[in-house]
Amino acid sequence: MLWYKSWLETRWRFLIGLGLLVLSASGIVLFYPEVMKLMPLVPTIDTNGVLGRRIREAAELQREYRGYVWSQWFRQTPSQMGTLFAVLLGSGNPLSSGSEDAALFTLSLPASRNRLLAVRAGTGLAELLALTFIPSLLIPMLSPAIGETYGLGSALVHGLCLFVAGAVFFSLAILLSTVFGDLWRPLMLACAVAVILGLAEILLRSQSMHGIFWLMSGESYFRRTGVPWAGLLVAAALSVSMLYGAAINIARRDF
Amino acid sequence: MADPLIIETTDLRKAYDGVEALRGLSLQVPAGAIFGFLGRNGAGKTTTIKVLLGMSRATSGEARVFGLAATSADASVDIRRRTGFVSEDKDLYGYMTVDEMIRFTAPFFPRWRADLQQRYLRVFELPLDRKVKALSRGMRTKLALLLALCRGADLLILDEPTSGLDPAMTEEVLQALVAHVAGEEMTVFFSSHQIAEVDQIADRVAIVDRGRIVVSGELDELRERYRRIRLVFDGDAPAAPLRAPGIVRTRRDGRVLTVLSSAGADPIVAEARALNPVSVDVAPVTLKEIFLETVTAED
Numbered sequence: 001m002l003w004y005k006s007w008l009e010t011r012w013r014f015l016i017g018l019g020l021l022v023l024s025a026s027g028i029v030l031f032y033p034e035v036m037k038l039m040p041l042v043p044t045i046d047t048n049g050v051l052g053r054r055i056r057e058a059a060e061l062q063r064e065y066r067g068y069v070w071s072q073w074f075r076q077t078p079s080q081m082g083t084l085f086a087v088l089l090g091s092g093n094p095l096s097s098g099s100e101d102a103a104l105f106t107l108s109l110p111a112s113r114n115r116l117l118a119v120r121a122g123t124g125l126a127e128l129l130a131l132t133f134i135p136s137l138l139i140p141m142l143s144p145a146i147g148e149t150y151g152l153g154s155a156l157v158h159g160l161c162l163f164v165a166g167a168v169f170f171s172l173a174i175l176l177s178t179v180f181g182d183l184w185r186p187l188m189l190a191c192a193v194a195v196i197l198g199l200a201e202i203l204l205r206s207q208s209m210h211g212i213f214w215l216m217s218g219e220s221y222f223r224r225t226g227v228p229w230a231g232l233l234v235a236a237a238l239s240v241s242m243l244y245g246a247a248i249n250i251a252r253r254d255f
Numbered sequence: 256m257a258d259p260l261i262i263e264t265t266d267l268r269k270a271y272d273g274v275e276a277l278r279g280l281s282l283q284v285p286a287g288a289i290f291g292f293l294g295r296n297g298a299g300k301t302t303t304i305k306v307l308l309g310m311s312r313a314t315s316g317e318a319r320v321f322g323l324a325a326t327s328a329d330a331s332v333d334i335r336r337r338t339g340f341v342s343e344d345k346d347l348y349g350y351m352t353v354d355e356m357i358r359f360t361a362p363f364f365p366r367w368r369a370d371l372q373q374r375y376l377r378v379f380e381l382p383l384d385r386k387v388k389a390l391s392r393g394m395r396t397k398l399a400l401l402l403a404l405c406r407g408a409d410l411l412i413l414d415e416p417t418s419g420l421d422p423a424m425t426e427e428v429l430q431a432l433v434a435h436v437a438g439e440e441m442t443v444f445f446s447s448h449q450i451a452e453v454d455q456i457a458d459r460v461a462i463v464d465r466g467r468i469v470v471s472g473e474l475d476e477l478r479e480r481y482r483r484i485r486l487v488f489d490g491d492a493p494a495a496p497l498r499a500p501g502i503v504r505t506r507r508d509g510r511v512l513t514v515l516s517s518a519g520a521d522p523i524v525a526e527a528r529a530l531n532p533v534s535v536d537v538a539p540v541t542l543k544e545i546f547l548e549t550v551t552a553e554d
Contacts, residue, residue, distance in 0.1 A: 001359045008350055102346040105399075107310045109363050110336035112328060251328065254271070254311040 006123035014127040017085035024077045025135035029142040065148045074158045075217040083194050086166040089124040090173025091187040113250045132162035158218040164232045165216035171242035178249035261286050261442045267316035276302040278466035291457030292446040299466040300446035304414050339403030343415040345395045349388030353381050366407025375401040393424040404435050413445035450543045464550045481540045482520040486512040486532040499523040504548050515548045
C-alpha cells in the first residue's frame with residue numbers, strides 16, 4: 001500500500017511530465033518532413049559567431065534522420081524537461097508530500113523509515129524510468145509514419161543514458177527533501193544545481209565530456225565512440241550515495 | 256500482583272536546539288489503564304509520545320513500550336504494530352478519500368478489525384467517497400479515531416484527541432472512546448490539557464510540567480490523598496513553615512493559612528494544632544485544583 005500512496009502523491013507530476021515528453025517526441029518525429037523542406041535555406045544563414053556555428057552544426061546533423069533525432073530530441077528536450085521532472089519527482093517530504101503532521105501518521109505505521117524511503121524512491125525511479133524510456137521508444141515506433149527508421153537499440157541506449165543521468169538529479173532532490181521536508185526548497189536547490197552544472201558544461205566545453213548533461217545526451221554513443229559505461233557507472237554510484245545519505249538523514253531526523 | 260507495565264520511561268531527556276523539552280521524565284503506565292497525561296501547552300506531552308512511538312529520539316534515558324526499547328528502530332516497528340495512534344492535528348492524507356485511507360491503513364495491521372470498521376463507519380457517519388481534505392475537523396478526528404481503534408491494538412496513544420472540537424463533538428468522541436475501551440482489553444494513554452475530559456474518562460493520571468512528572472497515580476487515590484487544610488488564627492497567620500510530609504503549597508493571607516497536602520490531612524492538622532488556630536477546615540480537592548496547584552507551584 002505504500003507504493004499506492006507514493007503513486008498518488010506523485011502521479012500528477014509524472015503524468016504531466018509524461019504527456020509533455022510524449023508530445024515533444026512525437027512532434028519532433030512528425031515535423032521532420034517540414035524541417036527537411038527548410039534545409040535548402042541553411043547555406044544562406046550567416047555562420048559567424050557562436051550562434052551561427054551552432055545553427056550550422058545542427059543543420060549538418062539534421063541532414064540525416066539519426067542526427068536530426070539526436071540533436072532535436074536526445075540532446076535537448078529530455079536534458080531540460082527530463083531534468084526538471086526528475087527533480088520534481090524527487091522533491092517533497094518523503095514520508096508524506098502533504099504536511100509534516102501527515103508524516104506523523106505515516107510514522108505511526110509499522111514500517112521502518114528505510115522502507116518508507118525505499119518505497120518513495122522506488123516509485124519515483126520507476127516513474128523516471130517511464131518518463132525517459134516511453135518517449136524515447138516512441139521515436140522508433142513513429143518513424144515509419146514519415147517513411148524513416150530509427151533503431152530500437154539506439155532508443156534504448158539513449159533512454160538508459162537519460163534515466164541514469166536523470167536519476168542523479170532525482171536522488172539529489174530526495175536527499176534535499178530529507179533535509180528540508182517541504183516541496184519548494186529541495187526543488188529550487190536541485191534546479192539551481194542543474195543550472196550551474198549546465199552552465200559549467202557550456203563554459204568548459206573541453207571538459208564537457210565529463211559532464212552530466214553530456215552523459216544524459218548519449219553523445220558518445222551517437223558519435224559512435226560507444227556507450228558511456230564509465231559515466232553511467234559513476235552517475236549510478238552518485239545516485240546510490242545520495243539515496244544512502246537520504247536514508248541516514250531520515251533515520252536520524254526527529255519529527 | 257501489580258499489572259505489568261505497558262509504558263515505562265526512566266529519566267527520559269530530550270533537547271531540541273539546546274532547549275530541554277523533557278527533563279528526566281519517569282512514567283509508568285500499567286496494563287489496562289486509561290491513563291490521562293495532563294499538562295500545559297509545551298509541557299512535554301507530545302514530545303513524550305513521539306519518543307514512545309520512535310518519531311523522535313531521546314537525548315538520554317530509557318523508554319520502553321510492551322517491554323521493548325522505543326529507541327531501537329526494529330523494536331519501534333513492533334511497538335507501532337501493536338499501537339493505535341491519533342496525532343494532535345489529526346492530519347491524514349488529504350488527497351485520499353475516506354475509503355482509500357481505510358484501505359491503505361488496514362493491510363499494515365494483521366489484527367485489523369473489519370467488524371469495528373463497519374461499526375464506526377456507521378456510528379461516525381463517515382462518507383466513504385469524500386476526500387480527507389474536504390472533511391471537517393470533527394469528521395477528520397473521527398476518521399483518525401476509526402483508523403486507530405480498528406488496528407486491533409493493545410495500546411492506544413492519543414495526543415490531545417479532542418483539541419479543536421466543539422463540546423458536542425468532544426463528548427461524542429469521548430463516549431466512543433469509553434465505549435470502545437469497555438469492550439476491548441487495551442491500555443489507553445492520552446494526553447490533554449483539558450482537565451474535565453481527563454477527569455471524565457481516566458482512571459490514572461500523570462501531570463507533566465516542564466518535562467518532568469510532578470504528580471502521578473490513580474485518580475481515586477489522588478482524590479483521597481490530596482486535601483486542602485484551611486487554618487484560621489486570631490491574629491496574622493504564623494510565618495513559621497509547617498514541616499509535616501506531603502505539603503505541596505502553603506499560602507498565607509492575613510489570618511488564614513491554606514495548605515495543600517498530597518499525603519492526607521492528619522499529619523498537618525496535628526502539627527497545626529500546636530499553633531492554636533481558631534478553626535481548622537479540611538476539604539477534598541478536585542483534579543483541576545491539584546493540577547493548578549502543582550503546575551503553578553513550579554512557577
